């Protein structure tokens with residue numbers, strides 16, 4: 196009861212598995228294959244088009260789909276509304292998992308391929324994901340503009356790397372610890388209105404079989420190293436539906452929900468405490484939302500020049516010989532890498548730490564939780580804050596450059612086709628006069644949502660109401676500064692004013 | 701339980717009333733400020749902008765609301781263009797035999813705000829990110845700052861609601 200009062204929890208929950216047809220579908224052994232396989236085919240086509248399609252980034256299917264459509268889909272729809280829904284159908288681990296199991300769909304008794312080594316305990320965190328994401332981010336200027344670079348990335352991320360990890364280690368080590376997109380999907384999945392949980396934890400605690408982690412003839416033990424009875428956040432459940440199949444007591448629920456407390460629950464007693472890995476993921480995401488906006492839509496040419504680590508005068512030859520020869524600029528790479536790694540791993544965390552120190556001081560230094568705990572717990576307020584900053588970003592890119600996609604699907608492989616008659620559609624930005632208003636609304640909504648999150652985090656940490664409020668003040672200030680910064684980057688300082696002047700006057 | 705609930709509801713009504721009052725007051729003030737706003741003499745503002753792979757020089761252009769803006773676009777390397785978001789004006793500067801060496805866009809800057817302008821001709825890998833900013837200073841600065849006051853009021857009210865002061 197006391198626990199309940201401190202975690203506001205849910206306003207509404209409904210178990211989708213109560214609907215017989217949904218339950219039948221996800222319990223089917225072919226379910227995950229059926230959602231992964233079409234996606235796998237799409238990604239193979241993307242790889243092919245990356246290499247044989249147009250060498251011009253904004254005319255190449257792979258570049259456009261991966262960096263505009265996929266990114267927007269993940270940030271705007273799939274993750275905020277579906278959590279790890281993407282991971283349910285992701286093609287990256289497909290080959291490895293098929294090999295591990297030696298089957299596409301069945302549950303086999305005999306061993307599959309691979310060494311099935313245990314993952315080292317020291318690496319049981321998402322630091323490697325943080326680094327893999329930063330590595331991709333360092334090359335973002337090249338990846339988003341050079342089809343060959345996107346092609347190499349896709350080959351590595353869909354064919355090579357996950358398969359290697361699946362063959363050396365057991366289960367989905369790749370997904371849980373390495374995949375560069377997994378970190379932010381996990382982070383933002385925590386606010387999604389969908390969750391997989393056990394119906395009644397008491398039932399689990401008394402149940403000796405534990406088929407959900409051991410596996411059974413009906414399915415595999417949790418590939419994500421989760422123990423369903425301990426799930427109280429979405430972060431690392433890949434929604435693979437194995438436990439729905441294996442649980443003999445029918446104790447798994449797939450809820451749609453309003454509310455939820457993933458951002459401020461503590462792990463169950465005896466489960467590993469929260470570390471600094473997730474807070475740093477939040478720093479990375481919130482910082483890069485600003486830096487990417489400067490690189491991709493800011494007026495300062497310097498950012499673009501350093502992000503673009505290749506360059507040279509040879510580009511014009513593209514129209515003559517269809518080749519792109521460019522020189523590599525190591526000094527630009529070094530500068531941009533310093534910006535990406537330094538701002539996310541040093542500047543942002545230090546700035547946040549200053550505000551947390553103020554929060555601790557205001558709530559009474561001596562009898563408040565340890566600084567590290569406050570630092571970790573409060574950092575989760577960056578989840579709604581940076582998610583909305585990313586939505587503002589992804590929406591802008593989608594509306595401005597989305598028409599390129601409509602043009603390219605008519606001739607995805609540069610064969611001169613005109614499949615849908617849209618081949619010659621000119622570049623048509625959409626809604627440029629309303630985008631700033633939408634962005635402003637999203638960011639302000641995000642700020643208000645964040646303040647609510649801060650309140651819940653603070654309430655969960657402090658018994659006393661007045662202490663909770665006092666300690667939250669600096670964190671709210673931090674959120675406001677961040678929101679103003681993002682508004683600034685997108686709309687310009689006085690545009691916030693000018694914009695509304697225009698709106699009302 | 702029931703009593704607490706009605707009390708909370710009453711509090712909620714009070715706060716709602718307070719918000720409506722603040723917003724109404726703000727609106728009146730804004731209307732007043734609009735009425736008192738001075739009308740600036742519209743000027744013709746001419747800019748010579750040079751495009752290169754993948755930037756404009758100058759990359760930030762500032763004018764006053766109501767100005768007639770003339771942008772003359774030149775290129776220092778390959779074909780480029782200019783499109784101004786929010787104003788929806790556009791010109792392509794295509795290099796080639798018999799093509800003009802520069803192009804012009806002309807429009808009235810009647811909407812205040814900051815607007816991104818960007819290249820319209822695929823001019824190289826970074827083409828989709830070749831951008832600059834047009835800043836249109838509002839003719840009614842008081843009016844404009846009232847706008848941000850309203851935003852701040854809304855956010856402040858929301859914060860108060862959330863914390864149930």
Ligand code: SF4
Pocket residue numbers: 281282283285286287288369370371374375376377380433
């Ligand atoms: S963690 Fe990464 S590779 Fe694994 S399913 Fe999710 S997105 Fe795909």
Ligand code: SF4
Pocket residue numbers: 391416417418419420421422423431432433434435436437438439
């Ligand atoms: S908890 Fe269940 S649905 Fe989630 S990853 Fe594990 S087995 Fe799959």
Ligand SMILES: [Cu+2]
Pocket residue numbers: 751752753754779780781819820821822823827830
């Ligand atoms: Cu250009």
